[in-house]
Amino acid sequence: MSARLDNLIRLGEWNVDEKRRQLSDLLKLMADLERRVRELDDEVEREKFAARSKPSESGMYYGSYIKAALKRRENLMDSLEQMDPVVTAARDELADAFQDLKKVEITQRNRDQREARERDRREQAFLDELGQESHRRRQRAG
Numbered sequence: 469m470s471a472r473l474d475n476l477i478r479l480g481e482w483n484v485d486e487k488r489r490q491l492s493d494l495l496k497l498m499a500d501l502e503r504r505v506r507e508l509d510d511e512v513e514r515e516k517f518a519a520r521s522k523p524s525e526s527g528m529y530y531g532s533y534i535k536a537a538l539k540r541r542e543n544l545m546d547s548l549e550q551m552d553p554v555v556t557a558a559r560d561e562l563a564d565a566f567q568d569l570k571k572v573e574i575t576q577r578n579r580d581q582r583e584a585r586e587r588d589r590r591e592q593a594f595l596d597e598l599g600q601e602s603h604r605r606r607q608r609a610g
């Protein structure tokens with residue numbers, strides 16, 4: 469019976485590790501999207517400064533650029549919004565996997581403790597029997 473729980477524990481640990489990796493990947497993806505939004509915002513600020521400093525050269529292109537940049541930013545923000553429920557679900561799955569693992573580990577620990585108590589009880593009964601037999605022999609001899 470114990471071997472089956474060991475296998476369940478290994479499977480649970482693997483499952484927790486897998487859920488942890490998936491959540492980590494999602495968080496990295498979100499961080500990358502956030503970084504790209506910041507970089508785009510910085511780029512827009514640089515272009516805005518360039519357009520102000522040389523309006524004759526960049527003026528006619530700035531409108532098209534800003535329109536495309538705002539669309540890219542909107543797409544990135546939409547992607548970030550879509551990631552929120554996915555990350556929340558991944559966190560929930562990780563928590564569930566961790567709880568499942570803990571249940572099996574606690575069950576195993578309880579079984580181990582029960583087996584140890586039974587082993588100790590049997591050992592004590594054996595020692596008690598030896599002590600009684602020794603006592604009987606001393607009484608017969610004395």
